[in-house]
Amino acid sequence: MSDLLDRAERLWTGDVEPDESDLSPTEVELAEVAPGVAFVSSIGNVGAFATPDGLVLIDAGSRSRAERVVAAVRAWSEAPVDTIVYTHGHIDHVMGAAAFDRDAEARGHRRVRVVGHRNVLERFDRYRLMAGYHTVVGKRQYRRPDFEWPRDYRAPDETYEDACTLDIGGKRFELRHAMGETDDHTWVFVPQDGVVCTGDLFTWSCPPAGAPHESQRYATDWALALREMAQLDAEILVPGHGPPITGADRIRQALEETAELLESLVEQAIALMNQGVPIDRVVKEVRAPDRLLGRPYLRPTYDDPEFVVRNVWRENGGWFGGNPTELKPAGDADVAREVARLAGGPAALADRARELADSGDLRLAGHLAQLAMDAAPDDTHVRAVYVQVFDRRSGREPSLLARNIFGAAADAGRRADD
Numbered sequence: 301m302s303d304l305l306d307r308a309e310r311l312w313t314g315d316v317e318p319d320e321s322d323l324s325p326t327e328v329e330l331a332e333v334a335p336g337v338a339f340v341s342s343i344g345n346v347g348a349f350a351t352p353d354g355l356v357l358i359d360a361g362s363r364s365r366a367e368r369v370v371a372a373v374r375a376w377s378e379a380p381v382d383t384i385v386y387t388h389g390h391i392d393h394v395m396g397a398a399a400f401d402r403d404a405e406a407r408g409h410r411r412v413r414v415v416g417h418r419n420v421l422e423r424f425d426r427y428r429l430m431a432g433y434h435t436v437v438g439k440r441q442y443r444r445p446d447f448e449w450p451r452d453y454r455a456p457d458e459t460y461e462d463a464c465t466l467d468i469g470g471k472r473f474e475l476r477h478a479m480g481e482t483d484d485h486t487w488v489f490v491p492q493d494g495v496v497c498t499g500d501l502f503t504w505s506c507p508p509a510g511a512p513h514e515s516q517r518y519a520t521d522w523a524l525a526l527r528e529m530a531q532l533d534a535e536i537l538v539p540g541h542g543p544p545i546t547g548a549d550r551i552r553q554a555l556e557e558t559a560e561l562l563e564s565l566v567e568q569a570i571a572l573m574n575q576g577v578p579i580d581r582v583v584k585e586v587r588a589p590d591r592l593l594g595r596p597y598l599r600p601t602y603d604d605p606e607f608v609v610r611n612v613w614r615e616n617g618g619w620f621g622g623n624p625t626e627l628k629p630a631g632d633a634d635v636a637r638e639v640a641r642l643a644g645g646p647a648a649l650a651d652r653a654r655e656l657a658d659s660g661d662l663r664l665a666g667h668l669a670q671l672a673m674d675a676a677p678d679d680t681h682v683r684a685v686y687v688q689v690f691d692r693r694s695g696r697e698p699s700l701l702a703r704n705i706f707g708a709a710a711d712a713g714r715r716a717d718d
């Protein structure tokens with residue numbers, strides 16, 4: 301058994317704890333998971349299928365790993381790539397396609413055909429429009445000051461709307477559209493090989509249905525798609541991120557429990573919304589079932605169930621959460637200066653922030669540290685406390701998004717010191 305499949309087995313059984321290397325592998329590795337079917341671990345993963353008419357790839361991986369993904373696939377097969385199917389237009393799944401185009405040209409192969417849902421095209425338009433925003437967000441949520449959003453996307457040659465079947469070299473690839481992480485998702489079932497490729501509808505973590513910086517995500521439809529895939533009795537699951545899963549029982553369990561987690565968050569949030577509970581309390585009162593969050597494939601390592609609840613609110617209730625001051629608020633700095641004046645100055649707010657942080661109430665400490673910072677952004681003491689509070693918040697968060705957003709706030713406080 302390859303190291304990759306051995307690790308996948310140990311992760312499933314709970315023998316090893318999942319860590320960042322499972323979702324963001326630094327090495328690109330290929331494992332043959334069935335005759336003529338390969339799994340390439342990357343960010344995101346790539347599924348490869350050999351057919352008499354050439355290779356079919358499900359996703360192409362990210363820009364940074366593209367050459368290594370091509371090399372891994374080429375070490376496995378030298379056949380022309382006939383088709384790449386995009387599971388969705390996120391850059392970690394599509395940017396590698398250009399490297400396969402270049403490979404085809406260098407080898408004198410025919411041009412690669414790319415297939416995706418029609419909304420992928422609109423996504424690429426939106427990405428060009430919002431490239432500046434996504435650059436800012438990438439620097440913050442991945443805590444990478446060098447991050448630059450790409451602008452050159454390999455568009456699909458063919459798109460579809462609800463469902464489409466590709467017959468390539470006698471092998472059937474059933475493509476189904478799903479709303480979920482995105483509005484342009486495709487999951488792919490290959491009945492002859494018993495393989496389902498889920499894209500980011502399954503990622504070995506609490507489903508990223510929260511995503512504070514991203515456009516709307518669709519938790520209810522997401523769960524429906526997972527339930528549909530669970531009915532397929534697939535023997536191999538190729539996820540968007542993380543290792544493959546083998547065995548029909550395990551696959552059904554993983555898909556159904558992921559659906560159950562989303563359904564639980566949605567049902568609880570909507571029940572409270574229907575009682576007129578404001579978002580502040582909804583976010584605090586909805587609880588993700590511990591039984592599910594404890595599964596190795598549902599840990600909140602990337603996104604946070606609390607963020608999922610906010611997205612459920614936004615999808616069904618708009619952006620207003622019920623606090624009238626948030627409808628047409630005063631400026632943050634104006635509020636902060638007024639509160640600081642009442643408290644006896646920004647330093648008093650900062651000192652109380654530190655006390656609260658020391659007593660373990662980092663949420664409340666964060667508010668006071670932010671008020672102090674907004675009231676007196678040039679004050680050295682205030683900045684030092686601010687950095688300390690947000691570094692501590694960052695250190696406590698299991699999800700990459702919360703960890704990095706708090707960490708980026710601390711970094712901004714530090715930069716003001718330069």
Ligand SMILES: [Zn+2]
Nearest residue numbers: 344392500540
């Ligand atoms: Zn992804």
